[in-house]
Amino acid sequence: MNLEMREPVAETLGVLETAALLRELTAGLIGVTDFDEALAALVRIARDAVAGVRWCGFTSLRAGEPAGVAASDDRFAGLDDLRHGPDSPAMEAIRRREMVVAEQLDREARWPEWTPRARELGVRGVISAPVDIDEQVIGALNLYAGAGDVLTPGHQLTAMLVAEHAGLLLAAVRDRARSAAEAGQVDAALLDGVVGQAVGVIMTQRGCRPEEALEVLRSAATSLAIPLREVAERLVSTVARPRDS
Template sequence: MNLEMRDPAVERLGVLETAALLRELTAGLIAVDDFDEALDALVRIARNAVAGVRWCGFTALRAGEPAGVAASDARLAGLDDLRHGPDSPAMDAIRLREMALSEDLGRELRWPAWTPRARELGVQGVISAPVDVDEQVIGSINLYAGAADLLNTDHQLTAMLLAEHAGLLLAAVRDRARKAAQAGELDASLLDDGVIGQAIGVIMTQRGCPAEEALGVLRSAASSLDIPLREVAGRLVSTVSRPRDS
């Protein structure tokens, strides 16, 4: 039996390239709070870092409906958009929860509507890997090759690791976005609160600063004194409203 021998140096290089990809992806998404911005960074980094991949896209569904599409090349964005129909490798990956691979779209029969459009755009090979983000969002990362038979088992492993890592990072992005939104709602309610609102008004007048900055000053004082925010606000309002001795 003639078994293919793998060069250990090549195998190590693949591991190092994948580790570099995951490290770059983490650095690119670690501080992002916007989901669409995170998707754009994800497809750009994956396109640039994975050898043999000419384009990268991402298809996202929120509660079963199209929730977002990102593409490293705007010309190919329609290939990742499920509004054009469920006939695609991305939809197969999402629905079956397994990787969809076609090394040569010229021999592909599974996606009769999608494949001709892809080939017209220059796509000759594709890997779509399912991505689990959280309870509300699932998706697929789609790697495209511009020539047939470029995508191999190494690309499948990279796509699997990329999908797992991307899911964790995107979940963190959505969690940060939720917390930022909740903080914004909390700030709005505090600004309308009686004594806290009055205290904010006092600080705004004294410092000539906007309401958000005044609230930050009030919070900082509460933290430094280790007393509730409302109590700090009450003390401030009481101090400035106290009649001065003539």
Template sequence: MNLYTREPTSDTLGVLETAALLRALTAGLIAVDDFDEAVAELVRIAGDVPEVAWCGFTTLRAGEPAGVAASDPRLAELDDLRHGRETPAMTAIARREMIIAQDLADDDRWPGWTERARGLGVRGVISAPVDVDEQVIGAINLYAGSAGTFATRHQLTAMLLAEHAGLLLAAVRDRARQAERAGERAGALLGESVVGQAVGVIMTQRGCPAPEALEVLRSAASSLDIPLREVAERLVTSVSRPRES
């Protein structure tokens, strides 16, 4: 027997499972630039936490109605704030701390919510606050189908998920803002007469849409190391110059 070989403990397996979960979450959200799509992917992936029956996410965005998503559509209705703000998620957000209910049958903190939750088969919940940016906060909610399911490792997983999700969702919002600004810049460029004309020429020559034609123009400007407007002027001049007979 090798005295230096030990069987993996449940704690070790929990760490490995959590690491795999965070990797999957990163892979799932790293290329997304739509916030709602990212949240939907988040709850789908987090719903695979061992012994967790469902996962939900509650979002509060400045100036907008609260948003909810869940790995099971029925659970999205559970945290819809039109039913009231007395929920584990809102408590976690308000207190900025993790909230745990091991057995909803013995918990009277959110009477209305608990009644709806138990009707949906929820017996326990962990809600962890998620900080995204100055405009968005939320909570990730892990639901158990049996009382007493949650152990220390589930609390640690919820904490790590919340921290990781906050970073990833902040990056998603940043990418969306960058894409919006790029679109505005492209719109402004297309609005310029000579650039718009040059884009029209490329669209005609290549049979491509305006964004692709603009990208061709930008690539030419970068390769030649001259301003975009000058490249556009050269192109328009070249096609408008009378051909020699």
């Protein structure tokens, strides 16, 4: 990798710009639970915030197998998709676990299958930075320039910082997704038997959705300091009790 310190130019990102980018990434991903949605936000924010970068993509592997891509422009999705072949800067970055840079694709001899496709789409420079997410998923953040020799050492530093920050944020997204899935499984289990009957009663009485009815039961259990199932049994018993004529 060529890290010679060239004369600073307008495209070179400063500390304040990079800090603002990291804040924007955090704000954009902090509450997301869907991994694909998080990737879409990541590539969009990176494309819009990094000067000199025209397009951005993300390549991911899950358990060693291609696990999808995200692209700021759909026309470029194929450049990030490992199902089109492992001959790419992204795969090299993932395999070597270090940043890969091609400042001028017109003079690039690596990736003989990938590079012509990139050139046809107007790509003239690329930075691919590895992203460590968790024990199952790894990836690469790919920054594309539409002109040669505009990707400076400042861009390389920014790519490294964004990749590290994105890894932490994406790991949190996957944790939230797992927690949401587990909560959904718990709720589904709760809806069996008497709790499910009680939920049905509340839905009928209030005209609400199942999750809202379950929350009513939970609030009652908390207020009364008794188990959820006991609250459900009391409600079902009350409704089932014959009225005096």
